[in-house]
Amino acid sequence: MLASVGMQEAKKMSSFRDSIKSGMSEYLGELKKKLEGLTEAELYWQASLDTNTIIWLVWHMARVEDNWINGVIAGGDSVWDSGGWTAKTGITSEGNGYSNTLDEVRALPEVAVSDLLAYYDFVRDSAFAVIDGMSDDDVSNEFSRGGRTITLGWILGHVIVEESQHLGQVALIRGIIRGLKG
């Protein structure tokens, strides 16, 4: 039987590193699909007063990957800073959204989701270059964050878990608004 070229991009994996990159490609690809056709009202809709909007989640996801991989792991500037994305998007928040209050979530300025995805694509190109440049031994490198020690390996696993969680939330919010067939 022929393999269908569905979710798998008919790509052969030859290392566990490829599996990690594949998981990352999967959540970003799915995110783009889940955003297709959403109106501004839908992007800024909150399921309750205490929940995040889709647009905030997209911005946060891109910033999270940027900070962890281009910032913490590579030890350089984030793409957000080096690419001048504060000016391009009008989002002046200096952090990545972690522990934002609900007022801050609601106060995210009007921004085109296509701009956030353009930023995310630059983040991703850079992140894959960082991952490709690592050796197996680097996986046990240690970093100090918020008073605890974490390894590079933990960070990579965490990035997929955290980003995919947020993707699942985007999908859920879309489903609440549009129903199963939306």
Added chain:
Amino acid sequence: MPSFRDPIKSGLNEYYGKLKESVASLTLEELMWQPSPESNHILWTVWHMARVSDRWANSTVLGNDELWTRNGWAAKLDMPEDRYGRGETPDQVRDFPYVDISLILEYYDAAHASVLAMIDALEQSDLDRDVFAEYRDESLNIGWILGHILAEESQHLGQVSYIRGIQRGFNR
């Protein structure tokens, strides 16, 4: 020896630990609450997540029977042996049986452990091997499956925590 196998296992343990936190102390009513008529509830989602881990590891990659049938979990939960969750209708989600979540988590503990054991047993040369997933009618690369398990399960975790957040409020 460190390797890129480590982040995958670390991510699997992270999402699973967070799932346990996200369902802690929820009442049956909260577990079965749907934010909209076509949305899944938490209990259904957790059960489906356990089925996902079991099926990928034991059936699709290893070619064995699932723990669901082999270890009698379908019978213990009084559910059909072929029930998996993919493509279910809103009616099926709504009519999900009132099962004790601790039983589902017991099954999930075994399924999660089997995913980790499956990954430990893989050689690098296994990763580009294709396996046929009958229920999806497609052949999939084992290397792709590893990334996918992490992405799929974590997406569902995000839904569980979000549905909890709608009901209980921010960080409660």
